[in-house]
Amino acid sequence: MDQLIEHLRFFKELGVDGISRDAAWRRRDGDRSRSDPAGGATPADPEVPAPLEATAVPVTVARSVAEALTAIRDDIGDCTRCKLHTQGRQQVVFGVGSPEADIMFVGEAPGADEDTQGVPFVGRAGQLLTKMIEGMGFRRDEVYIANVIKCRPPGNRNPERDEIATCQPFLFRQIEVIQPKVIVALGTFAAQTLLESDAPISKLRGQLYQYRGTTLIPTFHPSFLLRSPGYKREAWEDLKRALGVLGRRIPASPQSSPAS
Numbered sequence: 001m002d003q004l005i006e007h008l009r010f011f012k013e014l015g016v017d018g019i020s021r022d023a024a025w026r027r028r029d030g031d032r033s034r035s036d037p038a039g040g041a042t043p044a045d046p047e048v049p050a051p052l053e054a055t056a057v058p059v060t061v062a063r064s065v066a067e068a069l070t071a072i073r074d075d076i077g078d079c080t081r082c083k084l085h086t087q088g089r090q091q092v093v094f095g096v097g098s099p100e101a102d103i104m105f106v107g108e109a110p111g112a113d114e115d116t117q118g119v120p121f122v123g124r125a126g127q128l129l130t131k132m133i134e135g136m137g138f139r140r141d142e143v144y145i146a147n148v149i150k151c152r153p154p155g156n157r158n159p160e161r162d163e164i165a166t167c168q169p170f171l172f173r174q175i176e177v178i179q180p181k182v183i184v185a186l187g188t189f190a191a192q193t194l195l196e197s198d199a200p201i202s203k204l205r206g207q208l209y210q211y212r213g214t215t216l217i218p219t220f221h222p223s224f225l226l227r228s229p230g231y232k233r234e235a236w237e238d239l240k241r242a243l244g245v246l247g248r249r250i251p252a253s254p255q256s257s258p259a260s
């Protein structure tokens with residue numbers, strides 16, 4: 001029952017405004033087109049599903065992206081779905097920024113500062129990320145920032161497979177409701193997880209990927225850039241690719257780039 005409720009809530013947040021008890025309703029468009037090469041369905045066709053309105057169960061449509069995000073946050077609650085809730089996390093770190101953002105930055109998991117404040121990317125790495133965002137010509141509150149994992153792993157260890165599998169659907173739901181035009185995956189873990197790849201970030205970056213209906217651009221994590229500032233120039237090239245996808249002017253001033 002919990003899974004069913006979760007499933008229905010997810011589609012509600014996507015704006016689905018009805019469901020049907022009719023099994024034929026679940027048949028996909030592709031199935032219909034196989035029985036009708038023209039892809040069209042006539043009312044006389046016994047394979048044609050009943051009109052949605054005939055058996056629809058009313059569901060309240062989410063009124064805005066912000067409300068849909070709030071619904072996801074409420075759903076997470078004081079989450080105990082994976083073992084990280086027993087391993088010292090102070091709070092769930094959901095995400096921050098504009099629900100209408102064209103660009104979304106996705107990192108790995110909260111660190112100590114983020115765990116304390118409940119906001120992603122607020123430590124030293126977060127300050128660098130803010131500079132990178134501002135270098136692109138955005139304010140931090142114009143973009144959306146989240147992590148794959150919403151709770152801090154102990155000792156900042158890498159999240160484990162079961163934790164990713166349990167928590168990642170929340171990120172997918174955030175992406176589904178925000179529908180950014182570009183996702184910038186920050187660092188090895190985020191890029192590998194989202195792209196389901198074992199390749200190092202040095203191999204994954206420098207390219208654009210189609211991902212969940214948007215464009216994904218991997219780049220170095222700000223923490224890595226703090227340790228290895230020589231890679232800032234490559235990170236800036238990745239951010240310029242993101243600006244190109246968005247059709248935005250690329251700032252020319254090196255003072256405003258993370259390479260500075």
Ligand code: SF4
Nearest residue numbers: 079081082150151167
């Ligand atoms: S990491 Fe995700 S799934 Fe695990 S307890 Fe935190 S919010 Fe829940």
